[in-house]
Each structure stands twice: as structure tokens, then as C-alpha cells.
Amino acid sequence: MAKYIGKRLLYMIISLWMIVTATFFFMRIAPGNPFASEKKLPPEIEANLNAHFGLDKPWYAQYWEYLVRIVNWDFGPSFKYKSQTVNDLINEGFPVSFLLGMEAIFIAVAIGVLLGIIAALKHNRWPDYTAMIIAVLGISVPSFIMASFLQYFLAIKMGIFPVARWETFMHSVLPALALASTPMAFIARLTRSSMLEVLANDYIKTAKSKGLSSGVITVKHTIRNALLPVVTYMGPLTAGILTGSFVIEKIFGIPGLGAHFVTSINNRDYTVIMGVTVFYSILLLVSILLVDIAYGIIDPRIKLAGGKKGE
Amino acid sequence: MQISKDKFKLVGTQLSEAEKISKPSLSFWKDVFIRFRKNKLALFGLVLLGLLIFMAIFGPYMTPYDYASNDLVNKNQPPSSEHWFGTDDLGRDVFARTWEGARISIFIGVAAALIDLIIGVIWGGIAGYKGGRTDEFMMRFADILYGVPYLLLVILLMVVLGQGLTTMIIAMSITGWINMSRIVRGQVLSLKSQEYVLAAKTLGANTNRIMAKHLIPNSMGPILVTMTLTVPSAIFTEAFLSFLGLGLTPPLASWGTMANDGLPAMRYYPWRLFFPATFICLTIFAFNVVGDGLRDALDPRMRK
Numbered sequence: 001m002a003k004y005i006g007k008r009l010l011y012m013i014i015s016l017w018m019i020v021t022a023t024f025f026f027m028r029i030a031p032g033n034p035f036a037s038e039k040k041l042p043p044e045i046e047a048n049l050n051a052h053f054g055l056d057k058p059w060y061a062q063y064w065e066y067l068v069r070i071v072n073w074d075f076g077p078s079f080k081y082k083s084q085t086v087n088d089l090i091n092e093g094f095p096v097s098f099l100l101g102m103e104a105i106f107i108a109v110a111i112g113v114l115l116g117i118i119a120a121l122k123h124n125r126w127p128d129y130t131a132m133i134i135a136v137l138g139i140s141v142p143s144f145i146m147a148s149f150l151q152y153f154l155a156i157k158m159g160i161f162p163v164a165r166w167e168t169f170m171h172s173v174l175p176a177l178a179l180a181s182t183p184m185a186f187i188a189r190l191t192r193s194s195m196l197e198v199l200a201n202d203y204i205k206t207a208k209s210k211g212l213s214s215g216v217i218t219v220k221h222t223i224r225n226a227l228l229p230v231v232t233y234m235g236p237l238t239a240g241i242l243t244g245s246f247v248i249e250k251i252f253g254i255p256g257l258g259a260h261f262v263t264s265i266n267n268r269d270y271t272v273i274m275g276v277t278v279f280y281s282i283l284l285l286v287s288i289l290l291v292d293i294a295y296g297i298i299d300p301r302i303k304l305a306g307g308k309k310g311e
Numbered sequence: 312m313q314i315s316k317d318k319f320k321l322v323g324t325q326l327s328e329a330e331k332i333s334k335p336s337l338s339f340w341k342d343v344f345i346r347f348r349k350n351k352l353a354l355f356g357l358v359l360l361g362l363l364i365f366m367a368i369f370g371p372y373m374t375p376y377d378y379a380s381n382d383l384v385n386k387n388q389p390p391s392s393e394h395w396f397g398t399d400d401l402g403r404d405v406f407a408r409t410w411e412g413a414r415i416s417i418f419i420g421v422a423a424a425l426i427d428l429i430i431g432v433i434w435g436g437i438a439g440y441k442g443g444r445t446d447e448f449m450m451r452f453a454d455i456l457y458g459v460p461y462l463l464l465v466i467l468l469m470v471v472l473g474q475g476l477t478t479m480i481i482a483m484s485i486t487g488w489i490n491m492s493r494i495v496r497g498q499v500l501s502l503k504s505q506e507y508v509l510a511a512k513t514l515g516a517n518t519n520r521i522m523a524k525h526l527i528p529n530s531m532g533p534i535l536v537t538m539t540l541t542v543p544s545a546i547f548t549e550a551f552l553s554f555l556g557l558g559l560t561p562p563l564a565s566w567g568t569m570a571n572d573g574l575p576a577m578r579y580y581p582w583r584l585f586f587p588a589t590f591i592c593l594t595i596f597a598f599n600v601v602g603d604g605l606r607d608a609l610d611p612r613m614r615k
């Protein structure tokens with residue numbers, strides 16, 4: 001187990017280092033310098049600015065400084081908003097995104113699992129077909145389209161929910177639903193197929209012949225085993241929620257980190273793009289690692305020591 | 312109960328008669344097609360896909376309007392007999408733009424899938440066939456690259472390389488091939504120890520021939536399924552990027568850029584969002600159900 005975690009940690013660090021290095025060099029070769037879109041600056045001021053941000057040093061010195069800063073969890077200043085650092089943006093935006101993301105994950109898992117269970121228990125009957133049609137729709141409709149449709153019909157046309165902004169719980173319902181729709185559909189399909197697989201096992205037959213009620217069989221024997229594959233989906237789920245939040249926050253005008261990220265892309269605010277990308281990557285890689293470790297603990301049949309993942 | 316003797320008749324006394332194959336023998340792909348045809352949803356997806364491709368080819372010629380020319384007098388017109396899907400804020404015909412967008416969206420999807428196919432088959436094929444150190448090294452490299460969050464990398468590349476069709480396809484392919492290479496490697500790994508490969512080797516076939524004539528054709532099923540499922544995810548990524556403002560530059564139209572343009576005007580001119588959005592969903596839906604149907608049809612465990 002320790003060996004496995006060590007190996008995974010090593011891979012994770014190599015992946016992260018690649019991301020950090022890639023962001024650094026990408027941003028160096030990106031067209032235009034950070035001050036190019038402002039008014040034409042006098043050369044003295046430009047030289048001062050370059051000195052201030054350390055841009056006058058050779059690239060390897062800059063690269064090394066950047067690595068050291070990231071290890072110290074310092075993502076540097078924003079080029080566009082002079083008074084703010086990237087850390088400020090993360091501290092300010094991330095709690096909002098985190099809350100929204102958690103709500104979406106809760107919706108996706110709760111409804112997805114429920115749909116999957118209903119579909120499997122009523123296999124090849126109308127509840128199954130209904131649940132699977134909902135799932136196919138959820139997979140086919142990208143989150144930003146779901147968001148615009150929800151906003152148009154439920155908020156603008158019917159006025160049930162507020163159209164945008166981030167104030168009360170009611171404001172969070174539509175964005176969370178839009179964010180949850182695709183992962184929910186995946187979870188529903190995953191739960192259904194793994195439920196069907198478990199239901200075909202001999203121990204279910206044994207439980208039935210012992211005279212257990214179908215409720216007890218479903219809760220105690222089937223669901224517990226069937227939910228294991230859903231746990232493996234938690235990693236991709238986090239990734240989906242995270243990237244989905246870019247557009248959802250833009251559509252609903254939510255002041256989260258995703259919205260800041262999109263703004264920084266449109267502003268070509270390179271330090272923010274770099275910082276937030278690195279931050280998101282760390283978040284993702286750590287959560288995927290945690291999920292894998294958790295999976296090994298929950299399911300004793302999985303032996304982690306081999307170090308081969310998901311085969 | 313008595314049954315009279317004349318109710319019985321001798322059949323199949325001849326051995327050759329008994330051995331005769333009454334059904335015409337089916338090739339593998341015919342068999343797959345028969346199973347695929349039984350899946351109503353997949354068949355529906357295939358028809359839908361055919362329609363979408365037909366419209367992508369002929370749609371722009373069905374209207375006298377051009378996708379790029381402005382007509383500021385008739386801007387933001389609702390759908391009518393004149394402009395079937397209405398017009399946008401520059402008076403461009405949404406019908407013409409939708410099918411022009413279909414061409415670009417489908418092109419991006421198919422191009423990304425083809426590049427993934429080429430790199431993935433070569434990489435996965437070599438790793439799987441060589442095995443040992445080569446395999447270990449190649450697959451570790453893929454694992455590490457796989458750890459890099461896909462959309463973040465694509466966004467980063469689009470920012471750096473600048474917007475455009477080619478950049479977008481390159482950005483998607485940089486990590487897109489990994490999935491394909493893993494699948495090909497798995498297939499090659501399990502197929503290379505089969506007797507017919509040994510037979511081919513004994514007959515003096517070289518590695519290239521074994522790969523091209525035996526291993527890759529026999530892995531075609533999973534490869535095809537992966538490709539079919541890559542297309543919708545590439546179309547989604549294109550729409551997503553365009554929606555972030557990182558897509559194609561005007562006057563080129565893709566469904567993503569059209570949806571992005573239409574979003575702020577949703578309240579008053581909903582058709583500008585509705586048409587591109589609906590066609591994105593329909594295309595992704597069609598590719599997904601066809602891919603699922605293919606997977607079920609190819610999976611021997613589904614055989615009755």
C-alpha cells in the first residue's frame with residue numbers, strides 16, 4: 001500500500017512538473033507581452049515594469065524562481081489587476097466554486113445512483129427505459145447548453161428561480177443542476193450496469209432462497225457492492241465539475257474561480273492563467289489520488305501493491 | 312396414444328445432407344451489422360447522423376443566403392419563410408450558418424478522431440507488440456501525459472497558439488491519442504500470442520506485415536468504437552472552447568461560436584441560441600448512441 005502510494009505520488013509530481021513547465025514556456029512564447037494591450041509605454045517605464053516582475057532576467061532564472069514560488073504556494077501577481085495577486089483571486093473565488101461544486105456533486109451522485117438503482121430493479125420495463133433516456137439526454141446535452149436552457153425556461157420564462165448572481169440558496173439551484181446533469185447521467189448508467197451485474201451473482205440467489213425480503217437484499221447485498229464502480233468515477237467527476245464550472249459561472253454571473261479564469265483568458269492575463277491552471281491541476285491530481293486510495297480501502301478485492309491502475 | 316406409421320418420414324439419412332450448412336455463412340462485419348440493426352436506438356442514431364451529414368453537405372445550398380454576408384436591415388429577424396432559422400445580430404442567415412457550422416463541427420470531430428487513430432495505433436501497436444522495456448517506457452509516458460487535465464491543457468494551448476481551426480485540432484490531439492493507444496496496446500497484447508500470429512511468423516512475415524495484416528485488422532472493433540465516441544467529445548470540446556471565447560474567428564461559424572454569440576441575446580432572440588444548441592445536442596446524441604450500439608454489437612458476450 002505504502003509502495004503504491006509512493007509510486008502514485010511520484011507520477012503525480014512528474015505530471016505536475018510537466019504542467020508547471022509547460023505553462024511557463026507556453027506563456028513565454030505566447031504572442032505579445034503582458035503590457036502590450038495597454039497604451040504604448042515609454043521604454044523606461046517598460047524596463048521598470050519588466051524589472052518589477054522579474055522579466056529582465058534570463059529564462060532559466062525566471063523558470064527556477066517560478067518553480068520555487070509554486071512550491072511555496074505563491075502564484076505571483078496579476079498583470080491586469082495591479083492590486084491583486086493570483087493567491088487573492090484563488091482565496092476569493094475558490095470558496096464560491098467549491099460550494100457550487102459540492103452541491104453539484106451531491107445532486108449528481110444522489111439522483112444518478114437513484115436512477116441507476118430504479119433502472120436495474122425494473123430492468124427492461126418502463127422505469128428502466130425512462131431512466132436510460134434521461135441518462136442519454138444528460139450525456140448528449142453539454143452543460144453550457146443545459147445551463148442556457150434552464151435559465152431560459154425556468155428563470156426567464158417561468159420565473160421560478162432567479163436568473164443569475166450568487167446570493168441565496170435559490171440562486172445556486174440552477175447552476176448546480178446544469179453542472180450536475182452530465183455526471184449524473186454517467187453515474188446513472190454506471191450504477192445500472194453494475195447493479196445488473198451484481199444481481200446476477202449467486203449470493204443474491206442465496207439471499208433470496210434464505211427468504212430475505214427484496215428490500216433487505218437490495219440495500220444490504222446489492223447496492224453495497226454495486227456502488228463500488230461509482231467510487232472510481234469520483235475522479236473524473238471532480239474534473240468534469242471543475243471544468244464545467246468555467247462556463248456555468250460565466251452564464252450565471254457567479255463570482256467563482258472559474259469565472260475569474262475565463263476573464264483572465266479573455267484578458268490574456270498570463271500570470272492568472274498560469275496560476276489558476278496549476279492550482280486546478282494540483283486539485284485534480286490530488287483528488288484523483290485520494291479516490292484511488294479510498295477505492296483500495298473500500299474494496300478489499302483490489303490489491304494496490306501491484307501499482308497497475310485500472311486494469 | 313397411437314400415432315400411425317405414415318405420419319413419420321425418413322429424413323437426413325445421407326451424411327453429406329446433415330452436414331450441409333443451411334444458412335449462408337456470415338462474415339464478422341455482417342454479423343455485427345445484424346446485431347446492430349436490432350438496436351432501435353442505435354439505428355435511429357445512425358439515421359439521424361446520416362441526415363445531419365446530408366444537411367451539412369447540402370444545407371448551405373438550400374438557401375439563397377450566404378453564411379458570412381451581413382444584412383443590417385434584416386438583423387435579429389425571427390424564423391420566417393424568408394429566413395428559416397431567423398437572422399443574427401449582423402443580419403446573417405442562421406439557417407446557412409447552422410449548416411456551415413455543421414461542416415466545421417463535424418470536420419473537427421472527425422479530424423481529431425483520425426489523428427488520434429493514427430498516433431494511437433502506432434504508439435499502442437509498438438508498445439504492445441514490442442513489450443518489455445519499450446512497452447513500460449511508452450506507457451509510463453502516456454500515463455504521465457494522461458495525468459495532465461485535458462481541457463486545461465487545450466485551453467492553455469489555444470491561448471498560446473492563437474485561435475483557429477488547425478490549432479484547435481492540434482490542441483485536442485496532443486492528449487487525445489492516449490486513450491486510443493491504450494486500447495490498441497491492450498488488443499495487440501492479447502492477440503500477439505495467438506496461433507495465427509505464430510503461423511505468420513513461421514511463414515516469414517515481418518513485423519510490419521503482421522501488424523498491418525493481422526493485429527490491427529483484428530483490433531478494428533474496439534478501435535472503431537473508440538473513434539465513434541471520440542467524435543462527440545471533440546465536438547463538445549470545440550463548442551466548449553468557442554463558448555469560452557477561444558474558438559474560431561469570425562466570420563467562420565461553428566455551433567459553439569454561434570451559441571456563444573446567441574447567449575447574451577437569449578432573452579429577446581432565443582432562436583439564435585436554440586438552433587445551434589439543439590444541433591450540438593443532436594449530433595453528440597447520434598454519435599453516442601451509434602458508438603454504444605456498435606460496442607454492444609461487437610461484444611461477443613452479447614451473443615445469444
